[in-house]
Amino acid sequence: MPEDFAAAERTALRGLLETLKQEGLVPPEWERAARAVPRSAYMPERIYLGDDLDPCDRADAPETWLRAVYADDSVVTQINDGEEPGEDGGRWASSSASAPGIVFRMLRMADVDDGHRVLEIGTGTGWNAGLLSHVVGPENVTTVEVDPVLAASARERLWRQGLRAEVVAGDGALGHAGGAPYDRLVATCSVRSVPRPWLEQVRPGGVVLTPWESPWICYGLLRMTVDDADTASGRFSPHSAFMLMRAQRTDLRIFRDVVSDAHRPDESGSGLPPWRVAGDDLAAQFAMGLRLRDVWWTWHDDPDVEGVASRLWVATTDATSWAAVDWNGKSDDRFTVWQHGPRRLWDETEAAYAWWTSHDRPGPERFGLTVTATGETPWLDAPDRPFPATG
Incomplete structure (x- = not known):
């Protein structure tokens, strides 16, 4: 050298x-x-x-x-x-x-x-x-x-x-x-x-x-x-x-991996800004991940849809359920939601976020996990305080 x-x-x-x-x-x-x-x-x-x-x-x-x-x-x-x-x-x-x-x-x-x-x-x-x-x-x-x-x-x-x-x-x-x-x-x-x-x-x-x-x-x-x-x-x-x-990778990377032209999603509305759960707040994202164990998301900016400036997609890793949340670029208090599949993913996301805020918005250091031969149980603050998780 x-x-x-x-x-x-x-x-x-x-x-x-x-x-x-x-x-x-x-x-x-x-x-x-x-x-x-x-x-x-x-x-x-x-x-x-x-x-x-x-x-x-x-x-x-x-x-x-x-x-x-x-x-x-x-x-x-x-x-x-x-x-x-x-x-x-x-x-x-x-x-x-x-x-x-x-x-x-x-x-x-x-x-x-x-x-x-x-x-x-x-x-x-x-x-x-x-x-x-x-x-x-x-x-x-x-x-x-x-x-x-x-x-x-x-x-x-x-x-x-x-x-x-x-x-x-x-x-x-x-x-x-x-x-x-x-x-x-x-x-x-x-x-x-x-x-x-x-x-x-x-x-x-x-x-x-x-x-x-x-x-x-x-x-x-x-x-x-x-x-x-x-x-x-x-x-x-x-x-x-x-x-x-x-060994734990999934092949799903973008919304096109789960959305089909044949799908006929249900339309609804939401007051939860999508960036609250998929934005800069990593503590919120961490909590969402523990509650929604098999759900992922991706942003789609300028989706070439009239009246939609940005769209958040959420989907299950088995590609059976998805939701899309549309922002029109103007209003920050009402969003159009599309959901398809056996699970109402945006409803689950709203519930998970409400649970997180009701517990004083805990960061990762307040969460834990217990692993047994039969499964994994997440908890908040102590092992005797488990909480439900989907997926």
Whole structure:
């Protein structure tokens, strides 16, 4: 490595750590790990930047590459599940290196200690597994990656750094029973439902920490304590967004995936502005996602419909029910609603929003989840205060 690049990297790392330390995110043991496990050693030569996911090669643009690697931001490391973009040239992120700030926040939340046996779900580049290996010992780290190419690359990077953690190519939803029981399970992909094998493979008293999302919003972390092989319970916290576990993906992306010309929706009216539930209020969106577990939404601006400036679509993930809420661009107190299917989705949305406001508009930190062998129960403030959820 050229000396000027090495010097630039030291400066970039120092700046990143100073920023994170000012925010209280990096205690001494993790600062030592960050210095011993350089992020650059775990990044591919090609990364993707900006909204258009433009490729950036280390060989061609080393300063830009290094600046992205040591920014407190996520870095897209794979597009289109490793396949070349199709004829339309469309690109979408399929794997990324998480922002260092959330990486260290999660490591602190996991309360990892020397000698703990840790199962990581979602190896990605391998950097997180490298940090864990430095603190608990590589012999105590097992990491699972669904993409065999990414798994092989991460294994090579870890071993090149002398960290022979066990890297498993497989479905993270199944965990890795061969190394159980674990003291900690840390996922670096989000889930919509906690896989039951995770509970079976973490010892009683152990911790499961995973990013969380619903079809409504990708937002939040869930930290659960395992009571026994069938039960775990814990609280959410805000401010995180991760890629969804591939096994839990849905193919629905736009309203055209669920709306047919043959549908004859029912017309009604509503006084609830659609942006209240699908706007900038992330706490409201989080609550909607917990109440409406199988419902997603998308905005359609300028839908080429006379008298409609903007339309909010909501639909079920099984594509059997949908609703559309029209705003005429003028009135903010009355909206036209169209609903189709066995469920009246906008009626459900209004009820969920009314419930949220009647409970003082709680944020994610007031919510929790209990998982048993028979299902998942969301609750507000305490496990003995469950609330109904649909879907």
